Amino acid sequence: MSIEEGYRPLEPGVRTDFSGTLDYAGYLDLDTLLSAQHPLSDPPHPDELLFVIQHQTTELWLKLMVHELVGARGFLDADDLARARKSLARVKHILRTITEQWSVLATLTPSEYAEFRDVLGPASGFQSVQYRAVEFLLGNKNPQMLKVFAGDPAAHEFLEDALTGHTVYDAFLRLVARRGLPVPAAVLERDVSKPWVEQPGLVEVFRQVYEDTSRYWDLYETSEDLVDLEDAFQLWRFRHLRTVQRTIGYKTGTGGSSGVSFLRRALDLTFFPELITVRTEIGMP
Ligand code: HEM
Ligand SMILES: N[C@@H](CC(=O)c1ccccc1NC=O)C(=O)O
Numbered sequence: 001m002s003i004e005e006g007y008r009p010l011e012p013g014v015r016t017d018f019s020g021t022l023d024y025a026g027y028l029d030l031d032t033l034l035s036a037q038h039p040l041s042d043p044p045h046p047d048e049l050l051f052v053i054q055h056q057t058t059e060l061w062l063k064l065m066v067h068e069l070v071g072a073r074g075f076l077d078a079d080d081l082a083r084a085r086k087s088l089a090r091v092k093h094i095l096r097t098i099t100e101q102w103s104v105l106a107t108l109t110p111s112e113y114a115e116f117r118d119v120l121g122p123a124s125g126f127q128s129v130q131y132r133a134v135e136f137l138l139g140n141k142n143p144q145m146l147k148v149f150a151g152d153p154a155a156h157e158f159l160e161d162a163l164t165g166h167t168v169y170d171a172f173l174r175l176v177a178r179r180g181l182p183v184p185a186a187v188l189e190r191d192v193s194k195p196w197v198e199q200p201g202l203v204e205v206f207r208q209v210y211e212d213t214s215r216y217w218d219l220y221e222t223s224e225d226l227v228d229l230e231d232a233f234q235l236w237r238f239r240h241l242r243t244v245q246r247t248i249g250y251k252t253g254t255g256g257s258s259g260v261s262f263l264r265r266a267l268d269l270t271f272f273p274e275l276i277t278v279r280t281e282i283g284m285p
Contacts, residue, residue, distance in 0.1 A: 040119040047112045048119075054105045055125070061094045062130035068094075069137040069168055076171035079178065081218045088168075088225045095232035102239040106246065113247050117254070124255025129155040136162035138233070138271045139169050139196040166192040169272055172226065173202070176219060181205050198273040206278040226272050237266050 010016075018026075025031065036056065039048035068087040075084035125131065127148050135141075141163055149155040166174075170192050177183035184201035209216040209223060241263040253259045270276055 039116075041116040045112075045116040047108055048116050050105065050108060051113075051116075054101065057101065058098050059128070059130060061098050062128070062134060065091050065094050066130055066133050066137065066162075069134065073137070073166065073168050073171045076168070076175050079175060081175070081222055084172075085218075085222055085225055088222075088229055092225070092228050092232045095229070095236055099232065099236045099239050102243050106243050108247060110247055110249070117248075120254050122254055122256070124253055124257075126253070126255035126257065129159060132159055133162040137165075137168055138229075139167040140269060140271060141167075141193060141195045143193070164193045167196070169196065169226070172222060176205065176209075179216075179219065181208060181216075181219075196271070196273070198277070202274040203277045203281060206274055207281050210278055210282050223275055227275050230271050230275075233271070234267065237263070241267070 037049060037052050039045065039052055041048050068091045072084045072087035072091070075081070075087065129149065129152075132145050135145075136159065143163060146156060146159055146163065149159060170190075173183050173187050177188055182201075183205055184199055187199050187202060206223065209219050213220045241260060244263060245260050248259065250261075251259055253262065257263075
């Protein structure tokens, strides 16, 4: 059989004329998307496209993460736990995808990266607006991070909203309080623009949830969703650190930080500390 005879025939219904109508590239605005890769190395370095696309795809997923986290927060505010859990699950799977994606960038050797690193100037992932918004929505609030965006009013405003708005955890705890559990007033009345500080009184609330799971089933499941999310986020951070270490060793970062040791400090952070602490209490007299 010749190759031509082996072709999968185009079925008669397959549309081939798209004049004046929406087609694939039009719907997805691929002209814009695929003309947005601008490697700067001169002569062009063959590996810079990988570096650009790795970042751009991550930024696309971050866009969806922000969207879903804002969605989840709204569903929690509206007492719709089922829909909130669906959004949280989606965020978790996105995190797993972008964590897995580090393996593509890890094919970039230190020598190859060193050949074009200078074109990046002071640019750094540290200046990612959407990444910072995700951190803020999850509770790692730090107004100092806004300084980086002083020269970009739109980014500054977007992040100010994320900084001053309540977090996904705030929304969940308000819902838990509406269900009649004794969430401390200090939690419900806190200044939501401040970073989360562990609240010992909340551990007791979660102990009740985790010790009577059938009574608090959906709260218990949502609590576990948050733990899943935190875990997935930390794995992303860890793979970033390991990729950075194998690519630039202990060089300082283009963003001006110490590099690996700066990134390592983020591994000690936890968005939902009471959900970890409660595990020490479970099953104890
Ligand atoms: C070879 C590749 C990479 C290297 C060597 C690298 C290196 C670094 C370093 C050294 C920092 C600390 C800030 C600084 O001083 O620059 C940093 C921060 C950051 N990078 Fe990367 N990075 C790489 C790839 C990526 C990718 C693909 C992303 C995805 C968007 C990313 C996102 C970030 C983010 C969000 C931060 C801020 C982290 C925080 O504030 O905790 N990086 N990176
Ligand atoms: N901070 C990296 C540079 C870097 O990775 C980067 C540069 C421009 C745009 C995004 C980047 N990604 C993450 O930090 C470095 O120090 O080599």
